Amino acid sequence: MTSSLLKIFLLSLITQINVSCYDGWDDRDGSSAATPNIPTDPEATKPLYIVVFEPINLSNSAAADSSCFGATGTSQFRITEWSTRIAAATEALKMVADNVTVVPRAITTSDCTTLTAVETAAAASDPGSVRSYPDDPLDRPIVHLKAVFWDTDVGGTFTLVVETPHWAAWRTLRGRGRPAVSLHYFSVSNPTTGHFAHWKASTDSKIVKTATAINTVDPTDAGTRARTATASSDALTLANWAVQTAQEVRP
């Protein structure tokens, strides 16, 4: 239901953008950058060939309040928020890419202070099995979207493996001449110093996007409605940004 509504919402917004049908990547600058060529026709060729979407978030609220966040109820609220955001982003990305693969990077309660799962992900050999895709005759960008969903921040810093713009598999891909682009997305509610702040600071700002933060927990019906609206809006923004940025930074 939510997915269908989101599609309708996205379509309604997208159709308001003054675009022409995609005929290859529009390399012009200026106004074209602000209005990327997102096809209005679902059957038309999409601007991105592949998106591998790696959401990084807490997956289980059991005991998370005390060990990961501190305030009781935070994990229950955030996990619902993040699942909403991830679902909305996935739907939005499918509007701009032929192939969207979601590779969850679940952080467990025992891992929420060290985030070793992220270190592991950075070294993964072929997330989303991108290597199995044939070359794109249109030579469209292949996007690797790392997305962090968290409340506040986690103390410490990542190793260089994580903070390297292109994780292991993507370096390999780029080495083979594929137009692989790594992008970063941060949806952190109450950002402080720590792993994510350091990671974000060490990354080229061109390939970093920040979500609209929901800092205050509102567990009422009104809060739920506001949260859903924010997730939908951010998802559309993210998809547009991914199309635009992939073109700008493609190798």
Place this chain on the structure above:
Amino acid sequence: MNWLRIQKPPTAGLVALIPSISRWAAQAAAIVAVVGFGSAMVQSCRKAGLVQVPSHLDIIGAYRVADENVDYLFFELTEIPEVLENSKWFYAFDDGSGTFNSAQATWKFLDLSTGVHQHKMVECSRGVHCGSFSWPSDKNVQRVALRMLYHPDGTAEHVTSATIRDFGTNLSAMVFGVYDSSNTRIQIRVDDNFGIPSKVDIRRYGMTRKFQVRAPESTSVTNTVMAALKTSRRNNYLFPADFCTASLSSANAQTFDGKSSWLTGDFPTTDGTNGACANVDFLDRNGLVLAKHTVFARRNPKFKTGSYKYDTPLTAATKIPVILAYCSDAIGADTARDETFYEYQRKMLGFGESPEDLCFRVGGDASFRSSLSGLLTSKLATAKAASSGATDFMFTVVLHQNLSTEFRNFHQILAEELAVISTSEAALISPRLVGSFVYDSQFDFRPTSVQEKFMIWCPSIRPQDPSSSLSSPVDANCIVTEPVKIGGALLNFVTPMGPFPTLNSYRNYVDKYTDRGLVKKPDLSFASVVKNGSTFTETEKKHQVTYFDNEHLIVTANERVHVCWGAANSSLLNSLRLRSSTQDATTDGINIVTAESLWGIGQGAADYRIGVAWELPFIGKVTYKSPVTLNVVSLIPVGRDFAGYQLLGDPKWLADSIDFGSLLQVCTNYCDHPWFDDAGVYQVGGNYSDNNFFSCVSPQYPSVGSEALDGY
């Protein structure tokens, strides 16, 4: 009806009258009448040369009654009275060989005072004159003619004739006896049997007959004999009552004119008889006997007058307050609590501004469950320790929160814990916990069907009732009476909200009316179905049944019990259960409909225990004073579906006892006799028990000394 038929105008009519009127100028009244009646017609007459006169003469009936050797004639004349002042009436007979001719017939002057019976002309309706006449029969006469001359000197006339219908062995009147309310006084009644005019109309034709009743005496006649007579005589009056002994005795003789007469003296029931015989003589106007017959009076069905008052199994229950709210220090508390509404909730349940017993927070499900279980156990134990009687207990819970549905685990936890502790208490005898009432902040949680056996969650969506005018489920807040009705037309908080509104309804009200909806002296009380050592319970598909302690309904073999479904409060009967003393312990009691069927066929004689079926073992009542000081009372029903509202959801169950006397009618004697119905009509052809299988009557008996009404 034949008197309405258009008859060929007489040879004269008004045209013939006009010259006569000119001669009778002194008869101004007649002129005025004629002018008034037909001035317009006279004008038109001058142009057309023809006058259509609406007057006509009809013979309604002419009968020969061999039993009395008397012929009867009934007739009607339609004419304005003013032109009849000098009219003369004649009649004539023939042998049936031809039609009458006014010139040829041998007319005899019709002197009403010479009839066999008393006769007179009656203006039976405006412009219609009804009359009758009777004469000794002459078997050679087959037809009778009637002639009316407007004036002895004139020629204007009406002439009509009819064949005399021979009654054969039929009688001109049905005579029967009825009893008064005490079943000791007898009234002899006469129903004329001409057919046309009917027994109701015949008084309009001015005939009065004389009867004599002699030698009445109480007697008993079996149903078999009465049934046989009905068949042989082909009437329900049991007339003539051939099974009565004809007598020449003149003992206790009394003569009467007209339709009825009360016999002097009592005919007590102590002798065990079911009726009384008497001799009845049909007399002429001079008292000479025309015919002799016997008549029978049947006693009225006798009803038990005792009380059917039973103590209800409901007694006041003790409330155990439980206040639960979203923690004020929890995340999102500033939006997930509404202090104004929280105050309202507590006040409506009578808790004042007491702090919460337990708070809950998002993410705190496990600790909430644990704490809640302990809280409920502790509160119940404390209440029991403080109780000295056998009153039951009700958890009365305020649940304050404003959470989105995704955080509503607390509702399920609360429902589960209340059900757990209620289940463990259900098997106990009183004092025990009988259930819970939860006043939540929103309407969209509903306990499971199993949990609903122990609690009312309010407000909540309930199944749509097509007959309800509730505008939306949000407005449904657990009471029997719709808010708009309990608040009347006055503008106060009750009208839009009811006593248990949702948070949103409350906020809307505050925004609209700018007050906080606080009322004076709110009181929420409960009564429960007390269970003691002698209480017998059984489980139906949907209900529990508790039999009243030592309350019985005893139906003997001769008694016929009728259920008064049309009576006020008859819906209470839906909750009744009856359990025969001889019934197998493994079978359930029967409901009133089943019992009624057994009673109706005479197979329901038993000693019944009285029970009540319920969905929830308690009932609630909320009273308070509105801002305009009107007292408001409504009930919290024990059933969640609409049908359930018809069960214990009636304030009368809150009384200490209920008298079912107005809902059950027990006939003890003469149950298959005719009866006086609610309108006082004697149902002479009926059998009380068979004809009132699913209803009761409120017999309207004739008063001693009063005359029987026409047709009654």
